[in-house]
Amino acid sequence: MVNDRGQLYTIEGIAAALILLVTAYFVVNSTSVYTPGDTHISDMQLEVLGTDALAMMDTMPNTTVGKSPLRQIVEQDDASRFNTLFPKTINARTGGMQDDVQYTVNVTYVVPNTESSIGSFHLANSSRPFTGTEHAVRVSRWVLVEGGFPGCSATSCQGKHAALVEVLVWRD
Amino acid sequence: MARLNDDAQWIVLMGFIVSFSLFFLAILINQSTVVGQTTAEAVSEFPKNDIRGVRGALIESTLLDDESLFQNKTTVQDEIKILALSRQNAVVNISSVTIGEYTYTEIHYNNGVTGYNETYTYP
Numbered sequence: 046m047v048n049d050r051g052q053l054y055t056i057e058g059i060a061a062a063l064i065l066l067v068t069a070y071f072v073v074n075s076t077s078v079y080t081p082g083d084t085h086i087s088d089m090q091l092e093v094l095g096t097d098a099l100a101m102m103d104t105m106p107n108t109t110v111g112k113s114p115l116r117q118i119v120e121q122d123d124a125s126r127f128n129t130l131f132p133k134t135i136n137a138r139t140g141g142m143q144d145d146v147q148y149t150v151n152v153t154y155v156v157p158n159t160e161s162s163i164g165s166f167h168l169a170n171s172s173r174p175f176t177g178t179e180h181a182v183r184v185s186r187w188v189l190v191e192g193g194f195p196g197c198s199a200t201s202c203q204g205k206h207a208a209l210v211e212v213l214v215w216r217d
Numbered sequence: 218m219a220r221l222n223d224d225a226q227w228i229v230l231m232g233f234i235v236s237f238s239l240f241f242l243a244i245l246i247n248q249s250t251v252v253g254q255t256t257a258e259a260v261s262e263f264p265k266n267d268i269r270g271v272r273g274a275l276i277e278s279t280l281l282d283d284e285s286l287f288q289n290k291t292t293v294q295d296e297i298k299i300l301a302l303s304r305q306n307a308v309v310n311i312s313s314v315t316i317g318e319y320t321y322t323e324i325h326y327n328n329g330v331t332g333y334n335e336t337y338t339y340p
Contacts, residue, residue: 067240072247121234204292209300
């Protein structure tokens with residue numbers, strides 16, 4: 046005859062072991078998904094930085110009534126002026142060291158005198174070319190410009206036109 | 218449980234209670250990471266700057282008019298709609314009505330995930 050006096054302790058042992066195993070599984074499983082939540086923070090910071098830089102370039106100096114520097118740059122396809130103004134803001138840091146943010150700029154517009162044909166041209170880029178493997182964020186700014194698109198003379202597309210300045214910004 | 222010694226029932230019960238509380242704590246830790254990730258994704262997917270840009274451009278376009286040769290309001294607004302659809306995957310619409318001395322301009326933005334509607338009163 047087998048003695049059955051330890052049955053309750055056996056059941057308790059098995060239940061406790063199962064609960065501990067499941068708990069350990071949950072804890073180990075949860076820590077591995079921690080990183081994706083945090084990578085967005087630096088992206089968001091870079092996006093705010095780029096948006097603010099474009100907003101500053103699209104602001105006219107206090108004393109003049111006229112076009113903002115960004116509008117003039119788009120109208121005249123002035124890459125060198127963009128390359129002067131944009132890095133000044135985006136690479137500025139407290140203290141002497143400059144930041145190393147890279148960028149490339151495209152302007153998208155509706156081809157004048159067509160219904161909905163989209164055109165775009167490359168406006169400017171930083172010293173390092175965009176290869177496609179960077180982890181870039183996109184910032185954009187709408188401008189209303191007069192002329193200044195490829196195939197657009199003063200008489201062929203009169204008046205104001207909307208254009209979207211898109212900048213890819215990344216840290217290198 | 219005939220003839221079984223049941224003196225230790227409280228110990229067994231406490232064992233179960235502690236185990237289950239550990240279990241629920243683990244679930245809480247597990248959920249917190251998911252919550253953090255979905256919140257960050259929602260924040261970065263929310264097209265705050267796109268909406269601001271479209272809104273600013275549309276409001277600026279309402280200050281133009283159609284009468285003069287160099288002020289093509291309708292063209293600019295159509296261009297904004299086309300460009301927003303092609304570059305930002307968003308449907309944009311604008312319509313205005315003037316009642317009395319006020320002009321009410323309705324601005325709509327929808328990219329399938331986020332919708333934004335505003336009535337802008339001018340002056």
